[in-house]
Amino acid sequence: MKKLINQVDDIVSEALQGMLVAHPDLIEINLDPKYVVRKGAPVQGKVALVSGGGSGHEPMHGGFVGHGMLDGACAGEVFTSPTPDQIYECTKRVAGDRGVVHIVKNYTGDVLNFEMAAELAQGDGIEVQAVVINDDVAVQDSLYTAGRRGVGATVLAEKIAGARAEEGGSLSEVADDVKRVNEESRSMGMALTSCTVPANGSPTFELADDEMEIGIGIHGEPGRERVKLEPADRIVDRLLEPVLSDLPFTSGDRVLAFVNGMGGTPQIELYIAMRRVGAALSEAGLRLERTLIGSYITSLEMAGLSITLLRLDDEMIRLWDAPVLTTGLRWGM
Amino acid sequence: MKKLINQVDDIVSEALQGMLVAHPDLIEINLDPKYVVRKGAPVQGKVALVSGGGSGHEPMHGGFVGHGMLDGACAGEVFTSPTPDQIYECTKRVAGDRGVVHIVKNYTGDVLNFEMAAELAQGDGIEVQAVVINDDVAVQDSLYTAGRRGVGATVLAEKIAGARAEEGGSLSEVADDVKRVNEESRSMGMALTSCTVPANGSPTFELADDEMEIGIGIHGEPGRERVKLEPADRIVDRLLEPVLSDLPFTSGDRVLAFVNGMGGTPQIELYIAMRRVGAALSEAGLRLERTLIGSYITSLEMAGLSITLLRLDDEMIRLWDAPVLTTGLRWGM
Amino acid sequence: MGDVILDARGARAWLELLAGTLSEHAGELTALDAAIGDADHGSNMDRGFKAVRQKALNQDGADPAAIFKQTGMALISTVGGAGGPLYGTFFLRMAQAAPGKEQLTVEDLRDMLKAGLEGVVQRGKASPGEKTMVDALGPAVEALDAAIAAGKGGEEALQEAADAAERGARATIPMVARKGRASYLGERSAGHQDPGATSSALLVRTLAQSVG
Amino acid sequence: MGDVILDARGARAWLELLAGTLSEHAGELTALDAAIGDADHGSNMDRGFKAVRQKALNQDGADPAAIFKQTGMALISTVGGAGGPLYGTFFLRMAQAAPGKEQLTVEDLRDMLKAGLEGVVQRGKASPGEKTMVDALGPAVEALDAAIAAGKGGEEALQEAADAAERGARATIPMVARKGRASYLGERSAGHQDPGATSSALLVRTLAQSVG
Ligand SMILES: Nc1ncnc2c1ncn2[C@@H]1O[C@H](COP(=O)(O)OP(=O)(O)O)[C@@H](O)[C@H]1O
Ligand SMILES: Nc1ncnc2c1ncn2[C@@H]1O[C@H](COP(=O)(O)OP(=O)(O)O)[C@@H](O)[C@H]1O
Ligand SMILES: [Mg+2]
């Protein structure tokens, strides 16, 4: 295992300290339990947004803390959901006078821990509404599984609901935005290589030199199928097909296309994929209104990408375009 | 070789097309020869900045085209300097009425090709001033070499000189800013893994599982020495020592610290490094005034990082903080 | 009612043994999790039980239920993932089943384990056969019940529970996961032993080794 | 003055042969460049000479100098890196040394190669012994000069030049690079043959094979 770390046990805590060194103007951190909050939290008169999950998906979630996005982010161990006390403390720390929305990715661990934290916070009289994100179409038969995983839509939901909160939306309005983004989004990812969880020390899975994993999860969970490597355009089509047909997106829909790198993917490859996304969407009669491209929800050093499509309306576009100032996403300020 | 590409020969051109799909509001592209220019170029009344180099270092340079930074960027083949005609055409395309500054990284190929391009443009009556960036302290004995390589300082110079140009600075003022940033900057990088040049198909170098390369170049050129893997803090100290002693930076200096990922480095590791950078600078009595952290000048999918320190003064801070709107670096707008 | 087979000292000894055993088996549990999950179950449990050692085991005088409660709290606040809330709930519910009791009989332990199992099922909504820790804990509780009903002694009854838990864990191998992260694999989850069921079997085995 | 050994057809044949040879050796040149540079010399030269084929070789009627000029322009606009401007300059200067001449003698070729070499030196500022293409081209020009002075025929003289270029390329192995990317390696550049010197030796060898 080759990683720029000191001790495996200190990875998350040292990374948070490094975040503070880099961005003392934007965030505050807490180390026990571990969370990142917006500088100056709590913001009164504003619904607070809290998310969290295992570490290793950077910039998610700590990188999305700031004006117009999250108020707090709980960093679990690498690929391990944060604990209830962690989420509870973070929730208390950022709660203003208008309640807290929990944005939870649909993994058993995340759901259970956020549930327990919400109970604790509600016990303290803090109003909490939790919304679960489950946009990953790679998971089929969701009746027979823990349901679809939450992936790329999380970033979009945090941005859009965060903008609503910033402009004074109510608790249920903000929660509804998260729900709507989730309902209107679909994602699918693939991997060229595995990642190595530091505490484990060896790659989570093995892929032959000519193989790729389609439908990979962001923790290296195996995907839908393992197939031979193909040209980028064909791979993009493979990901887009189930994404498009699931919602389904139909001709005339306005969309945001989010091409996400898994961590170890050179930007040049993401752009090659975006080229095909643009062509394929226009073949399908969709209108590409907004794009997001880069590594925003990662799996450590995994090489691969995911594609998320979000069906937009004017209101979502307005909220998407609203100013945001976080370490991971920034515009308009 | 596992890459998300179609044909090796089409990589750069398809990536540029993908950039346009993603950012039609910010850039325009040209495919023959290949370059990216700021939307609406040329901007009259403003000195134009042109840079370029081999592809594979994304977001550099195309990702730094836009308001407050570059007017044009020439994308060579992967890791291969662009050609004179390419630079010449791009220069003509962005030249307004106040001349053009060429920002050239010090590699024989880049220097020769930019030189020939400048001669061609000057033949057309376009005023061109070229400044060579050579901040890489890994190259010792520059008397006996092609001189120090240009690395991280390039990003900082493009930002700071770009701000000067945006506020109306003259050709020589803008060129002087590039020179000053170069003179006040020092960098050094390291790699945990090699990268694979697509046209080659196999890794440029081999590193054993317990080895790292200190003083690596951004094209996978071997570095100063190959040593056993060490904890992140020790690695940071190894890079900082020659950086600090070369300028030299001295107690009381105000600095910008730029921790740069080589492409395949998870953000969490960059933050672990930034933590140590913060501590080490304060031990050295330096004042950390600004930071930049992320993968901004990369080597395809290489795992590793580089550290650049820039000695700041009020003027540089002002120009650094000025609004910038590019796909790779954005704030204030 | 039967003989006393576990007091506070015994409870501590069990948890110490379990902590050591999980530490020893961490690599194995993580490898099982790598095959059908995200490669962290071993390190999660190890981290959790290190915290249990620090927070729950170095205090004197508490009764077993109090120790189990502290254990549950420690697990909840350090493990994370699915394992944290599930095992945490397991121990919290165990504690609630015999509060304040200083001397536990095998029937007490049976009631506690049953309550713990119910807590896991309530939180995780897993049914038997879905390839989870329930498939080890469930058979263990049933075997314990049966052994007690058959009039076996506490130690023997718990050995049988441990055997049943291990058989249950092995029986997860052909199962297709329907809960937790492994469920995303669908049919491809078959052929691998469930990491949570495996750690549960270690839990029951070490308990059997600690009573008497 | 000696016999005519190269006309426009011969020049085209040479460049065709060189293009094919570089294509064949692209992997080898890139591997040499991987060891002490950035692993692109082979693909750079191959791309450049593919362009030469398209832009310079499929037109009729030009004299050798005109063909070399087009070759230089094609290289400059497609190769990039250090190789592009250097080899581009080499061919441009060759062209300038015998403009408009339709029939070249070995003396003409010597003058052209010498002018090309001087262009490379002027642009790249490399001295002999710095582990660059100059270390192959330099000895080639010297050997050619010497062979002509010794009264040898054109074909034989060019064979000797090609031999000298190959010896020169091999002689770069122990050298410590002082120019170009390999110079960053310092002492570690010793023990590897220079990719540019190697492609230069191919250039001279294929010329020798094309005259007569
Ligand atoms: N809904 C559930 N009910 C019971 N046990 C579950 C459930 N979901 C997962 N598990 C158990 O949790 C184990 C995985 O734990 P762990 O790896 O620590 O958490 P995570 O899956 O969040 O990484 C699985 O092997 C399974 O036994
Ligand atoms: N200053 C120079 N003068 C002459 N030849 C040089 C010089 N610098 C580099 N070279 C030659 O160029 C070759 C490398 O070419 P190439 O790989 O195409 O360019 P780059 O180094 O830009 O990747 C070297 O092997 C060397 O022979
Ligand atoms: Mg986990």
Ligand SMILES: [Mg+2]
């Ligand atoms: Mg090159």
Ligand SMILES: [Mg+2]
């Ligand atoms: Mg797990």
Ligand SMILES: [Mg+2]
């Ligand atoms: Mg090269």
